[in-house]
Amino acid sequence: MVGHSMGGSIATKATNHIQTELKGEAWTEHIKGLFIIDVVEGSAMDALPFMESIVAQRPTQFSSLQSVVKYGVNSNTVRNLESARVSMPAQVVPQTDTKGQKVWAWRTDLLASKPFWTEWFTGLTQTFLDLQIPKQLLLAGNDRMDKDLTIAHMQGKFKMVVVDNVGHVIQEDRPDAVASVFKQFLEKFHIPAQ
Template sequence: MSDLQRQFAKAKLASYPATMPPAAAAFDEADEEEEVDYFNTELPDAPQGDDDSSSASSASSASSTGTIIPSSNQKLFARPQGTPNKRSLDQIPWTTYFERELFLESRTGDSTIIHHAYLTSPVGTAPLFITHHGAGSSGLSFAALTAEIRKRLPSAGILSLDARGHGSTKISPEQEILDLSLETLSADLLTVVEKTKIHMGWGTLPPLILIGHSLGGAVITDVAKGGKLGNAVLGYAVLDVVEGSAIDALQSMQTYLSTRPLGFPSLESGIEWHIRSRTIRNSVSARTSVPALLSFDENAKSSRPWLWRTDLGSTQPFWEGWFIGLSKKFLEARGGKLLLLAGTDRLDKELTIGQMQGKYALQVFPEAGHFIHEDLPEKTAMVIVDFYKRNDRSAMVLPPKVSDMLRAGKKV
Protein backbone atom coordinates (compact mmCIF):
# COMPACT_ATOMS: atom_id res chain seq x y z
CA MET A 1 0.00 0.00 0.00
CA SER A 2 1.38 3.42 -0.88
CA ASP A 3 2.07 6.10 1.75
CA LEU A 4 -0.77 8.20 0.37
CA GLN A 5 -3.26 5.33 0.66
CA ARG A 6 -2.01 4.51 4.18
CA GLN A 7 -2.48 8.11 5.34
CA PHE A 8 -5.96 8.24 3.83
CA ALA A 9 -6.95 4.98 5.51
CA LYS A 10 -5.74 6.11 8.93
CA ALA A 11 -7.57 9.43 8.58
CA LYS A 12 -10.83 7.62 7.80
CA LEU A 13 -10.46 5.20 10.69
CA ALA A 14 -9.72 8.00 13.14
CA SER A 15 -13.22 9.35 12.59
CA TYR A 16 -14.91 6.05 13.63
CA PRO A 17 -16.05 5.30 17.24
CA ALA A 18 -13.54 3.99 19.72
CA THR A 19 -15.20 0.58 19.87
CA MET A 20 -14.32 -0.53 16.39
CA PRO A 21 -15.22 -3.98 15.04
CA PRO A 22 -12.32 -6.45 15.04
CA ALA A 23 -11.86 -6.37 11.26
CA ALA A 24 -11.44 -2.60 11.27
CA ALA A 25 -9.40 -2.40 14.50
CA ALA A 26 -6.85 -4.86 13.13
CA PHE A 27 -6.46 -2.87 9.92
CA ASP A 28 -3.24 -1.11 10.99
CA GLU A 29 -1.57 -4.32 12.14
CA ALA A 30 -2.48 -6.22 9.00
CA ASP A 31 -1.14 -3.38 6.95
CA GLU A 32 2.46 -4.28 7.76
CA GLU A 33 1.96 -7.98 7.09
CA GLU A 34 0.01 -7.89 3.86
CA GLU A 35 -0.98 -5.13 1.53
CA VAL A 36 -4.70 -5.42 0.78
CA ASP A 37 -6.27 -2.58 -1.18
CA TYR A 38 -9.68 -2.38 0.53
CA PHE A 39 -10.50 1.04 -0.83
CA ASN A 40 -10.35 0.10 -4.49
CA THR A 41 -13.24 -2.31 -4.04
CA GLU A 42 -16.52 -0.84 -5.36
CA LEU A 43 -19.46 -0.91 -2.98
CA PRO A 44 -22.97 -1.39 -4.43
CA ASP A 45 -24.88 1.80 -4.97
CA ALA A 46 -27.42 2.55 -2.28
CA PRO A 47 -31.08 2.46 -3.44
CA GLN A 48 -32.36 5.89 -4.35
CA GLY A 49 -35.82 5.57 -2.83
CA ASP A 50 -38.95 4.53 -4.65
CA ASP A 51 -38.74 4.42 -8.44
CA ASP A 52 -42.33 4.14 -9.53
CA SER A 53 -41.42 3.43 -13.14
CA SER A 54 -39.19 0.45 -12.32
CA SER A 55 -40.38 -3.07 -12.91
CA ALA A 56 -37.46 -4.64 -11.03
CA SER A 57 -37.68 -5.92 -7.49
CA SER A 58 -37.00 -3.30 -4.87
CA ALA A 59 -34.87 -5.72 -2.86
CA SER A 60 -31.90 -6.06 -5.25
CA SER A 61 -28.84 -8.06 -4.19
CA ALA A 62 -25.18 -7.24 -4.69
CA SER A 63 -21.88 -8.94 -4.00
CA SER A 64 -19.93 -7.84 -0.91
CA THR A 65 -16.67 -9.57 -1.84
CA GLY A 66 -13.66 -7.65 -0.61
CA THR A 67 -15.53 -5.25 1.69
CA ILE A 68 -14.87 -4.78 5.41
CA ILE A 69 -17.79 -6.35 7.30
CA PRO A 70 -18.53 -4.92 10.77
CA SER A 71 -19.47 -7.18 13.65
CA SER A 72 -23.13 -8.01 14.19
CA ASN A 73 -23.54 -5.54 17.09
CA GLN A 74 -22.25 -2.61 15.06
CA LYS A 75 -24.05 -0.54 12.44
CA LEU A 76 -21.03 0.92 10.76
CA PHE A 77 -22.65 1.20 7.38
CA ALA A 78 -26.24 1.68 8.54
CA ARG A 79 -28.41 3.93 6.41
CA PRO A 80 -30.23 6.90 7.96
CA GLN A 81 -33.62 5.84 9.34
CA GLY A 82 -35.55 8.12 6.98
CA THR A 83 -34.36 6.23 3.89
CA PRO A 84 -35.65 2.63 3.74
CA ASN A 85 -33.54 -0.09 2.16
CA LYS A 86 -36.38 -1.27 0.00
CA ARG A 87 -39.68 -0.06 -1.31
CA SER A 88 -42.49 -0.26 1.21
CA LEU A 89 -45.32 -2.58 0.26
CA ASP A 90 -47.56 -1.62 3.17
CA GLN A 91 -51.22 -0.98 2.41
CA ILE A 92 -52.36 2.65 2.33
CA PRO A 93 -55.89 2.94 3.82
CA TRP A 94 -58.80 4.57 1.98
CA THR A 95 -59.12 7.14 4.78
CA THR A 96 -55.99 8.78 3.40
CA TYR A 97 -58.02 9.94 0.39
CA PHE A 98 -61.74 10.11 1.22
CA GLU A 99 -63.82 11.54 4.06
CA ARG A 100 -66.29 8.65 4.29
CA GLU A 101 -67.52 5.42 2.74
CA LEU A 102 -71.16 4.80 1.83
CA PHE A 103 -73.23 1.63 1.87
CA LEU A 104 -76.34 2.30 -0.21
CA GLU A 105 -79.06 -0.36 -0.38
CA SER A 106 -81.28 -0.96 -3.40
CA ARG A 107 -83.59 -3.80 -4.41
CA THR A 108 -84.04 -5.28 -7.86
CA GLY A 109 -86.44 -8.19 -8.15
CA ASP A 110 -85.52 -10.81 -5.57
CA SER A 111 -82.05 -9.41 -5.02
CA THR A 112 -80.72 -6.81 -2.61
CA ILE A 113 -77.56 -4.97 -3.53
CA ILE A 114 -75.48 -2.92 -1.13
CA HIS A 115 -73.60 -0.43 -3.27
CA HIS A 116 -70.28 0.58 -1.77
CA ALA A 117 -68.72 3.94 -2.60
CA TYR A 118 -66.11 6.38 -1.32
CA LEU A 119 -67.11 10.02 -0.93
CA THR A 120 -65.58 13.38 -0.29
CA SER A 121 -68.34 16.01 -0.39
CA PRO A 122 -68.04 19.13 -2.55
CA VAL A 123 -68.05 22.51 -0.82
CA GLY A 124 -70.45 25.22 -1.95
CA THR A 125 -70.87 25.29 -5.74
CA ALA A 126 -67.77 23.16 -6.38
CA PRO A 127 -68.06 20.21 -8.79
CA LEU A 128 -68.48 16.54 -7.94
CA PHE A 129 -66.21 14.18 -9.87
CA ILE A 130 -67.90 10.80 -10.29
CA THR A 131 -65.55 7.93 -11.16
CA HIS A 132 -66.19 4.42 -12.47
CA HIS A 133 -63.38 1.85 -12.55
CA GLY A 134 -62.59 -0.82 -15.14
CA ALA A 135 -63.32 -4.55 -15.05
CA GLY A 136 -61.65 -6.30 -12.12
CA SER A 137 -60.68 -3.06 -10.41
CA SER A 138 -62.36 -0.99 -7.66
CA GLY A 139 -63.22 2.54 -6.60
CA LEU A 140 -59.79 2.89 -4.99
CA SER A 141 -58.27 2.79 -8.46
CA PHE A 142 -58.98 6.54 -8.54
CA ALA A 143 -57.69 7.35 -5.04
CA ALA A 144 -54.30 8.75 -6.07
CA LEU A 145 -55.91 10.75 -8.90
CA THR A 146 -58.55 12.29 -6.67
CA ALA A 147 -55.88 13.38 -4.19
CA GLU A 148 -54.16 15.26 -7.00
CA ILE A 149 -57.46 16.78 -8.18
CA ARG A 150 -58.15 18.12 -4.70
CA LYS A 151 -54.69 19.67 -4.53
CA ARG A 152 -55.77 21.83 -7.46
CA LEU A 153 -59.45 22.16 -6.51
CA PRO A 154 -59.59 21.84 -2.69
CA SER A 155 -63.36 22.35 -2.58
CA ALA A 156 -64.10 19.66 -5.19
CA GLY A 157 -66.04 16.53 -4.29
CA ILE A 158 -65.29 12.94 -5.30
CA LEU A 159 -67.67 9.99 -5.55
CA SER A 160 -65.91 6.73 -6.45
CA LEU A 161 -68.01 3.57 -6.50
CA ASP A 162 -67.35 -0.16 -6.53
CA ALA A 163 -69.31 -1.83 -9.33
CA ARG A 164 -71.33 -4.94 -8.53
CA GLY A 165 -69.05 -7.93 -8.17
CA HIS A 166 -66.14 -5.63 -7.37
CA GLY A 167 -64.62 -4.20 -4.20
CA SER A 168 -67.00 -4.13 -1.25
CA THR A 169 -70.30 -3.99 -3.18
CA LYS A 170 -72.38 -7.04 -2.23
CA ILE A 171 -75.45 -8.79 -3.66
CA SER A 172 -77.68 -11.13 -1.69
CA PRO A 173 -78.53 -13.81 -2.32
CA GLU A 174 -75.27 -14.45 -4.17
CA GLN A 175 -75.74 -15.08 -7.88
CA GLU A 176 -73.99 -17.81 -9.81
CA ILE A 177 -73.99 -15.71 -12.97
CA LEU A 178 -73.48 -12.07 -12.15
CA ASP A 179 -75.26 -9.60 -14.41
CA LEU A 180 -72.54 -7.22 -15.58
CA SER A 181 -74.25 -6.00 -18.73
CA LEU A 182 -73.70 -2.39 -19.74
CA GLU A 183 -77.37 -1.61 -19.13
CA THR A 184 -77.19 -2.96 -15.55
CA LEU A 185 -73.92 -1.19 -14.72
CA SER A 186 -75.27 2.12 -16.05
CA ALA A 187 -78.43 1.71 -13.95
CA ASP A 188 -76.25 0.98 -10.90
CA LEU A 189 -74.28 4.18 -11.43
CA LEU A 190 -77.47 6.25 -11.64
CA THR A 191 -78.76 4.54 -8.49
CA VAL A 192 -75.58 5.35 -6.56
CA VAL A 193 -75.71 9.00 -7.63
CA GLU A 194 -79.37 9.38 -6.68
CA LYS A 195 -79.03 7.57 -3.35
CA THR A 196 -75.92 9.59 -2.50
CA LYS A 197 -77.89 12.77 -3.16
CA ILE A 198 -80.65 11.61 -0.79
CA HIS A 199 -78.23 10.34 1.86
CA MET A 200 -76.30 13.62 1.89
CA GLY A 201 -79.42 15.77 1.82
CA TRP A 202 -78.51 17.64 -1.37
CA GLY A 203 -81.47 19.55 -2.79
CA THR A 204 -80.00 19.36 -6.28
CA LEU A 205 -77.00 17.64 -7.74
CA PRO A 206 -73.79 19.66 -7.86
CA PRO A 207 -72.09 20.20 -11.24
CA LEU A 208 -70.85 16.79 -12.37
CA ILE A 209 -67.79 15.58 -14.23
CA LEU A 210 -68.00 11.86 -15.08
CA ILE A 211 -64.72 9.93 -15.30
CA GLY A 212 -64.44 6.31 -16.43
CA HIS A 213 -61.51 3.98 -17.06
CA SER A 214 -61.75 1.12 -19.57
CA LEU A 215 -65.12 -0.57 -18.86
CA GLY A 216 -65.92 2.42 -16.66
CA GLY A 217 -65.43 4.66 -19.69
CA ALA A 218 -68.14 2.72 -21.52
CA VAL A 219 -70.46 3.04 -18.50
CA ILE A 220 -70.10 6.80 -18.01
CA THR A 221 -70.46 7.38 -21.75
CA ASP A 222 -73.69 5.34 -21.78
CA VAL A 223 -74.98 7.35 -18.80
CA ALA A 224 -74.04 10.65 -20.45
CA LYS A 225 -75.76 9.60 -23.69
CA GLY A 226 -78.90 8.55 -21.78
CA GLY A 227 -79.21 12.07 -20.35
CA LYS A 228 -80.88 10.98 -17.09
CA LEU A 229 -78.59 13.21 -15.02
CA GLY A 230 -79.83 16.21 -16.98
CA ASN A 231 -77.94 19.48 -17.17
CA ALA A 232 -75.92 18.64 -14.07
CA VAL A 233 -73.35 16.90 -16.28
CA LEU A 234 -70.75 19.42 -17.45
CA GLY A 235 -68.68 16.82 -19.25
CA TYR A 236 -67.21 13.34 -19.20
CA ALA A 237 -63.68 11.93 -19.47
CA VAL A 238 -62.87 8.48 -20.84
CA LEU A 239 -59.53 6.89 -19.91
CA ASP A 240 -57.73 4.56 -22.32
CA VAL A 241 -60.59 2.84 -24.07
CA VAL A 242 -61.99 3.19 -27.59
CA GLU A 243 -64.36 0.87 -29.36
CA GLY A 244 -62.15 -0.49 -32.13
CA SER A 245 -59.04 -1.36 -30.14
CA ALA A 246 -61.07 -2.60 -27.17
CA ILE A 247 -62.96 -5.14 -29.28
CA ASP A 248 -59.73 -6.23 -30.97
CA ALA A 249 -58.08 -6.72 -27.57
CA LEU A 250 -60.88 -9.00 -26.37
CA GLN A 251 -59.54 -11.78 -28.59
CA SER A 252 -56.43 -12.08 -26.43
CA MET A 253 -58.11 -11.38 -23.09
CA GLN A 254 -58.33 -15.01 -21.99
CA THR A 255 -54.67 -15.49 -22.87
CA TYR A 256 -53.77 -12.54 -20.68
CA LEU A 257 -55.87 -13.85 -17.80
CA SER A 258 -54.15 -17.24 -18.01
CA THR A 259 -50.79 -15.55 -17.35
CA ARG A 260 -51.92 -13.93 -14.09
CA PRO A 261 -51.23 -15.70 -10.80
CA LEU A 262 -54.32 -17.46 -9.43
CA GLY A 263 -53.53 -16.09 -6.00
CA PHE A 264 -50.82 -14.68 -3.75
CA PRO A 265 -49.24 -15.85 -0.49
CA SER A 266 -49.74 -12.40 1.05
CA LEU A 267 -51.26 -9.01 0.37
CA GLU A 268 -47.78 -7.53 -0.01
CA SER A 269 -46.87 -10.08 -2.68
CA GLY A 270 -50.00 -9.11 -4.61
CA ILE A 271 -48.97 -5.46 -4.49
CA GLU A 272 -45.43 -6.38 -5.55
CA TRP A 273 -46.68 -8.43 -8.53
CA HIS A 274 -48.66 -5.46 -9.86
CA ILE A 275 -45.59 -3.25 -9.62
CA ARG A 276 -43.07 -5.75 -11.02
CA SER A 277 -45.35 -6.73 -13.92
CA ARG A 278 -45.85 -3.01 -14.62
CA THR A 279 -49.61 -3.51 -14.45
CA ILE A 280 -49.52 -0.46 -12.18
CA ARG A 281 -46.38 1.65 -12.50
CA ASN A 282 -46.90 3.82 -9.44
CA SER A 283 -46.20 2.02 -6.15
CA VAL A 284 -48.21 4.50 -4.05
CA SER A 285 -51.31 3.87 -6.14
CA ALA A 286 -50.67 0.11 -6.13
CA ARG A 287 -50.43 0.08 -2.32
CA THR A 288 -53.79 1.87 -2.24
CA SER A 289 -55.80 0.07 -4.91
CA VAL A 290 -54.50 -3.52 -5.02
CA PRO A 291 -55.75 -4.61 -1.54
CA ALA A 292 -59.35 -4.03 -2.70
CA LEU A 293 -58.78 -6.45 -5.61
CA LEU A 294 -57.94 -9.41 -3.36
CA SER A 295 -59.71 -11.28 -0.59
CA PHE A 296 -58.39 -13.80 1.92
CA ASP A 297 -59.78 -17.33 1.64
CA GLU A 298 -59.73 -18.89 5.10
CA ASN A 299 -60.43 -22.33 3.65
CA ALA A 300 -57.72 -22.20 1.02
CA LYS A 301 -55.52 -25.32 1.06
CA SER A 302 -52.85 -23.80 -1.16
CA SER A 303 -49.99 -21.52 -0.11
CA ARG A 304 -51.67 -18.66 -1.98
CA PRO A 305 -54.83 -17.82 0.01
CA TRP A 306 -55.17 -14.24 -1.30
CA LEU A 307 -57.48 -14.63 -4.32
CA TRP A 308 -58.99 -12.24 -6.87
CA ARG A 309 -62.33 -10.79 -5.75
CA THR A 310 -63.64 -10.66 -9.31
CA ASP A 311 -63.53 -13.60 -11.68
CA LEU A 312 -62.84 -11.74 -14.91
CA GLY A 313 -63.03 -14.88 -17.00
CA SER A 314 -66.68 -15.36 -16.06
CA THR A 315 -67.56 -11.89 -17.42
CA GLN A 316 -66.73 -12.90 -21.01
CA PRO A 317 -70.39 -13.01 -22.18
CA PHE A 318 -70.61 -9.24 -21.56
CA TRP A 319 -67.34 -8.11 -23.13
CA GLU A 320 -68.54 -7.12 -26.59
CA GLY A 321 -71.70 -5.52 -25.22
CA TRP A 322 -69.58 -3.16 -23.14
CA PHE A 323 -67.84 -1.61 -26.11
CA ILE A 324 -70.01 -1.94 -29.24
CA GLY A 325 -71.24 1.52 -30.24
CA LEU A 326 -68.95 3.27 -27.74
CA SER A 327 -67.35 5.68 -30.23
CA LYS A 328 -70.69 6.83 -31.61
CA LYS A 329 -72.14 7.45 -28.14
CA PHE A 330 -68.99 9.24 -27.02
CA LEU A 331 -69.25 11.71 -29.89
CA GLU A 332 -73.03 12.22 -29.64
CA ALA A 333 -73.62 12.61 -25.89
CA ARG A 334 -74.18 16.10 -24.52
CA GLY A 335 -71.45 17.83 -22.55
CA GLY A 336 -67.73 18.39 -22.84
CA LYS A 337 -65.73 15.39 -24.03
CA LEU A 338 -62.22 14.35 -23.01
CA LEU A 339 -60.31 11.26 -24.11
CA LEU A 340 -57.05 10.27 -22.41
CA LEU A 341 -54.99 7.55 -24.07
CA ALA A 342 -51.68 5.80 -23.50
CA GLY A 343 -50.99 5.82 -27.25
CA THR A 344 -52.44 7.24 -30.49
CA ASP A 345 -52.55 3.72 -31.95
CA ARG A 346 -55.64 3.17 -29.81
CA LEU A 347 -57.75 5.62 -31.85
CA ASP A 348 -60.23 3.99 -34.23
CA LYS A 349 -61.46 5.54 -37.49
CA GLU A 350 -64.56 7.18 -36.04
CA LEU A 351 -62.69 8.86 -33.22
CA THR A 352 -59.85 9.89 -35.52
CA ILE A 353 -62.31 11.75 -37.73
CA GLY A 354 -64.04 13.25 -34.69
CA GLN A 355 -60.73 14.45 -33.31
CA MET A 356 -59.83 16.11 -36.60
CA GLN A 357 -63.20 17.87 -36.51
CA GLY A 358 -62.52 19.15 -32.99
CA LYS A 359 -65.44 17.32 -31.39
CA TYR A 360 -63.53 16.40 -28.25
CA ALA A 361 -60.29 17.06 -26.39
CA LEU A 362 -57.54 14.45 -26.67
CA GLN A 363 -54.53 13.92 -24.41
CA VAL A 364 -51.94 11.17 -24.95
CA PHE A 365 -49.54 9.91 -22.25
CA PRO A 366 -47.17 7.52 -24.05
CA GLU A 367 -45.14 6.96 -20.86
CA ALA A 368 -48.17 5.45 -19.08
CA GLY A 369 -49.63 1.98 -19.21
CA HIS A 370 -53.31 1.05 -19.41
CA PHE A 371 -53.96 2.44 -15.90
CA ILE A 372 -53.17 6.04 -16.88
CA HIS A 373 -54.78 7.54 -13.77
CA GLU A 374 -52.76 5.29 -11.47
CA ASP A 375 -49.45 5.54 -13.33
CA LEU A 376 -49.55 9.33 -13.74
CA PRO A 377 -52.09 10.72 -11.25
CA GLU A 378 -50.56 14.20 -11.17
CA LYS A 379 -50.51 14.72 -14.94
CA THR A 380 -53.96 13.17 -15.33
CA ALA A 381 -55.35 15.48 -12.64
CA MET A 382 -53.90 18.54 -14.36
CA VAL A 383 -55.67 17.65 -17.60
CA ILE A 384 -58.99 16.83 -15.89
CA VAL A 385 -59.02 20.00 -13.77
CA ASP A 386 -58.28 22.07 -16.86
CA PHE A 387 -61.10 20.22 -18.66
CA TYR A 388 -63.50 21.09 -15.83
CA LYS A 389 -62.52 24.77 -15.86
CA ARG A 390 -63.13 25.00 -19.59
CA ASN A 391 -66.63 23.56 -19.14
CA ASP A 392 -67.52 25.35 -15.88
CA ARG A 393 -70.70 27.28 -16.61
CA SER A 394 -70.46 29.31 -13.41
CA ALA A 395 -67.28 30.89 -14.76
CA MET A 396 -69.01 32.12 -17.91
CA VAL A 397 -69.53 35.89 -18.00
CA LEU A 398 -72.26 36.94 -20.42
CA PRO A 399 -72.32 40.46 -21.90
CA PRO A 400 -75.03 42.76 -20.49
CA LYS A 401 -78.35 43.02 -22.31
CA VAL A 402 -78.89 46.12 -24.44
CA SER A 403 -82.18 46.90 -22.63
CA ASP A 404 -80.37 46.84 -19.25
CA MET A 405 -77.69 49.19 -20.56
CA LEU A 406 -80.28 51.66 -21.88
CA ARG A 407 -82.19 51.51 -18.61
CA ALA A 408 -78.98 52.39 -16.78
CA GLY A 409 -78.48 55.40 -19.05
CA LYS A 410 -75.45 53.97 -20.81
CA LYS A 411 -74.75 54.57 -24.47
CA VAL A 412 -75.04 51.63 -26.79
Protein backbone atom coordinates in the same frame (compact mmCIF):
# COMPACT_ATOMS: atom_id res chain seq x y z
CA MET B 1 -69.31 11.52 -15.58
CA VAL B 2 -65.88 9.87 -15.36
CA GLY B 3 -64.76 6.33 -16.18
CA HIS B 4 -61.68 4.27 -16.99
CA SER B 5 -61.62 1.45 -19.56
CA MET B 6 -64.80 -0.59 -19.15
CA GLY B 7 -65.91 2.08 -16.68
CA GLY B 8 -65.45 4.64 -19.45
CA SER B 9 -67.77 2.61 -21.64
CA ILE B 10 -70.31 2.42 -18.82
CA ALA B 11 -70.02 6.18 -18.19
CA THR B 12 -70.57 6.88 -21.89
CA LYS B 13 -73.56 4.56 -22.19
CA ALA B 14 -75.07 5.82 -18.91
CA THR B 15 -74.73 9.40 -20.11
CA ASN B 16 -76.41 8.44 -23.38
CA HIS B 17 -79.22 6.71 -21.46
CA ILE B 18 -79.79 9.81 -19.33
CA GLN B 19 -79.77 11.99 -22.47
CA THR B 20 -82.33 9.69 -24.13
CA GLU B 21 -84.58 9.47 -21.07
CA LEU B 22 -84.63 13.18 -20.21
CA LYS B 23 -84.54 14.50 -23.80
CA GLY B 24 -84.04 18.15 -24.63
CA GLU B 25 -81.79 20.37 -22.57
CA ALA B 26 -82.90 19.20 -19.12
CA TRP B 27 -80.45 16.30 -19.02
CA THR B 28 -77.44 18.64 -19.13
CA GLU B 29 -78.47 19.85 -15.69
CA HIS B 30 -77.54 16.40 -14.43
CA ILE B 31 -74.38 15.71 -16.43
CA LYS B 32 -72.09 18.58 -17.37
CA GLY B 33 -69.33 16.63 -19.09
CA LEU B 34 -67.84 13.23 -19.90
CA PHE B 35 -64.22 12.36 -19.09
CA ILE B 36 -63.11 8.89 -20.16
CA ILE B 37 -59.72 7.29 -19.66
CA ASP B 38 -58.03 4.86 -22.05
CA VAL B 39 -61.04 3.33 -23.74
CA VAL B 40 -61.51 3.22 -27.51
CA GLU B 41 -63.96 0.89 -29.21
CA GLY B 42 -61.59 -0.21 -31.98
CA SER B 43 -58.69 -1.04 -29.64
CA ALA B 44 -60.96 -2.73 -27.13
CA MET B 45 -62.61 -4.90 -29.77
CA ASP B 46 -59.21 -5.83 -31.22
CA ALA B 47 -57.97 -6.86 -27.76
CA LEU B 48 -61.01 -8.97 -26.79
CA PRO B 49 -59.82 -12.20 -28.47
CA PHE B 50 -56.72 -12.11 -26.24
CA MET B 51 -58.38 -11.05 -22.97
CA GLU B 52 -59.37 -14.52 -21.80
CA SER B 53 -55.78 -15.71 -22.17
CA ILE B 54 -54.42 -12.63 -20.39
CA VAL B 55 -56.83 -13.04 -17.48
CA ALA B 56 -56.19 -16.80 -17.28
CA GLN B 57 -52.43 -16.22 -17.01
CA ARG B 58 -52.76 -14.21 -13.80
CA PRO B 59 -51.92 -16.03 -10.57
CA THR B 60 -55.08 -17.22 -8.84
CA GLN B 61 -53.80 -16.51 -5.33
CA PHE B 62 -51.00 -14.80 -3.44
CA SER B 63 -49.25 -15.59 -0.18
CA SER B 64 -49.29 -11.98 1.05
CA LEU B 65 -50.45 -8.49 0.20
CA GLN B 66 -46.83 -7.63 -0.57
CA SER B 67 -46.79 -10.33 -3.25
CA VAL B 68 -49.96 -8.85 -4.76
CA VAL B 69 -48.27 -5.45 -5.00
CA LYS B 70 -45.11 -7.04 -6.43
CA TYR B 71 -47.18 -8.85 -9.06
CA GLY B 72 -48.96 -5.61 -10.00
CA VAL B 73 -45.66 -3.82 -10.63
CA ASN B 74 -43.75 -6.74 -12.20
CA SER B 75 -46.61 -7.50 -14.61
CA ASN B 76 -46.79 -3.81 -15.60
CA THR B 77 -50.40 -3.72 -14.49
CA VAL B 78 -49.39 -0.66 -12.48
CA ARG B 79 -46.10 1.12 -13.11
CA ASN B 80 -46.20 3.35 -10.05
CA LEU B 81 -45.22 1.46 -6.87
CA GLU B 82 -46.95 3.97 -4.60
CA SER B 83 -50.22 3.54 -6.50
CA ALA B 84 -49.81 -0.25 -6.59
CA ARG B 85 -49.56 -0.28 -2.80
CA VAL B 86 -53.03 1.26 -2.68
CA SER B 87 -54.85 -0.32 -5.62
CA MET B 88 -53.55 -3.88 -5.77
CA PRO B 89 -54.50 -4.94 -2.20
CA ALA B 90 -58.03 -3.63 -2.83
CA GLN B 91 -58.39 -6.15 -5.67
CA VAL B 92 -57.95 -9.23 -3.47
CA VAL B 93 -59.70 -10.79 -0.50
CA PRO B 94 -58.37 -13.13 2.19
CA GLN B 95 -59.21 -16.81 1.84
CA THR B 96 -58.05 -20.10 3.28
CA ASP B 97 -56.41 -22.51 0.86
CA THR B 98 -56.74 -26.32 0.89
CA LYS B 99 -53.83 -26.56 3.37
CA GLY B 100 -55.51 -24.20 5.82
CA GLN B 101 -53.14 -21.34 4.99
CA LYS B 102 -54.30 -17.75 4.59
CA VAL B 103 -53.96 -16.61 0.98
CA TRP B 104 -55.19 -13.67 -1.06
CA ALA B 105 -57.41 -14.30 -4.10
CA TRP B 106 -58.89 -11.94 -6.68
CA ARG B 107 -62.02 -10.18 -5.44
CA THR B 108 -63.64 -10.29 -8.88
CA ASP B 109 -63.85 -13.22 -11.27
CA LEU B 110 -63.17 -11.36 -14.51
CA LEU B 111 -63.84 -14.41 -16.66
CA ALA B 112 -67.41 -14.55 -15.33
CA SER B 113 -68.06 -11.28 -17.17
CA LYS B 114 -66.76 -12.60 -20.52
CA PRO B 115 -70.25 -13.01 -22.09
CA PHE B 116 -70.69 -9.23 -21.83
CA TRP B 117 -67.29 -8.03 -23.06
CA THR B 118 -68.33 -7.41 -26.67
CA GLU B 119 -71.54 -5.63 -25.68
CA TRP B 120 -69.65 -3.23 -23.40
CA PHE B 121 -67.61 -1.82 -26.26
CA THR B 122 -69.79 -2.22 -29.36
CA GLY B 123 -71.04 1.16 -30.56
CA LEU B 124 -68.95 3.06 -28.02
CA THR B 125 -67.35 5.45 -30.51
CA GLN B 126 -70.62 6.60 -32.06
CA THR B 127 -72.34 6.88 -28.69
CA PHE B 128 -69.44 8.99 -27.38
CA LEU B 129 -69.45 11.24 -30.43
CA ASP B 130 -73.24 11.69 -30.42
CA LEU B 131 -73.29 13.14 -26.89
CA GLN B 132 -73.78 16.90 -26.97
CA ILE B 133 -71.76 17.82 -23.88
CA PRO B 134 -68.07 18.61 -23.30
CA LYS B 135 -66.05 15.42 -23.75
CA GLN B 136 -62.46 14.53 -22.90
CA LEU B 137 -60.60 11.38 -23.90
CA LEU B 138 -57.37 10.65 -22.04
CA LEU B 139 -55.16 8.02 -23.67
CA ALA B 140 -51.96 6.13 -22.94
CA GLY B 141 -50.91 6.37 -26.59
CA ASN B 142 -51.96 7.63 -30.02
CA ASP B 143 -52.03 4.05 -31.29
CA ARG B 144 -55.24 3.51 -29.33
CA MET B 145 -57.25 5.89 -31.55
CA ASP B 146 -59.53 4.37 -34.16
CA LYS B 147 -60.36 6.02 -37.51
CA ASP B 148 -63.71 7.53 -36.47
CA LEU B 149 -62.27 9.06 -33.30
CA THR B 150 -59.27 10.44 -35.17
CA ILE B 151 -61.53 12.19 -37.69
CA ALA B 152 -63.89 13.48 -34.98
CA HIS B 153 -60.96 14.79 -32.93
CA MET B 154 -59.60 16.62 -35.97
CA GLN B 155 -63.08 18.17 -36.35
CA GLY B 156 -62.94 19.39 -32.74
CA LYS B 157 -65.78 17.21 -31.46
CA PHE B 158 -63.92 16.35 -28.24
CA LYS B 159 -60.72 17.10 -26.37
CA MET B 160 -57.98 14.51 -26.27
CA VAL B 161 -54.75 14.27 -24.32
CA VAL B 162 -52.12 11.54 -24.59
CA VAL B 163 -50.10 10.87 -21.43
CA ASP B 164 -46.63 9.47 -22.05
CA ASN B 165 -44.76 6.77 -20.13
CA VAL B 166 -47.86 5.08 -18.74
CA GLY B 167 -49.69 1.80 -19.10
CA HIS B 168 -53.41 1.19 -19.28
CA VAL B 169 -54.09 2.44 -15.74
CA ILE B 170 -53.01 6.00 -16.50
CA GLN B 171 -54.66 7.38 -13.37
CA GLU B 172 -52.43 5.18 -11.22
CA ASP B 173 -49.23 5.46 -13.23
CA ARG B 174 -49.36 9.27 -13.43
CA PRO B 175 -52.03 10.55 -11.01
CA ASP B 176 -50.52 14.05 -11.15
CA ALA B 177 -50.92 14.26 -14.94
CA VAL B 178 -54.48 12.91 -14.84
CA ALA B 179 -55.46 15.34 -12.08
CA SER B 180 -54.00 18.23 -14.08
CA VAL B 181 -55.87 17.28 -17.29
CA PHE B 182 -59.09 16.75 -15.32
CA LYS B 183 -58.75 20.14 -13.62
CA GLN B 184 -58.14 21.84 -16.99
CA PHE B 185 -61.24 20.11 -18.41
CA LEU B 186 -63.40 21.31 -15.51
CA GLU B 187 -62.06 24.84 -15.75
CA LYS B 188 -62.32 25.10 -19.56
CA PHE B 189 -65.98 24.08 -19.56
CA HIS B 190 -66.86 25.81 -16.27
CA ILE B 191 -67.96 22.55 -14.71
CA PRO B 192 -68.42 22.86 -10.95
CA ALA B 193 -66.24 20.34 -9.13
CA GLN B 194 -68.51 19.64 -6.18
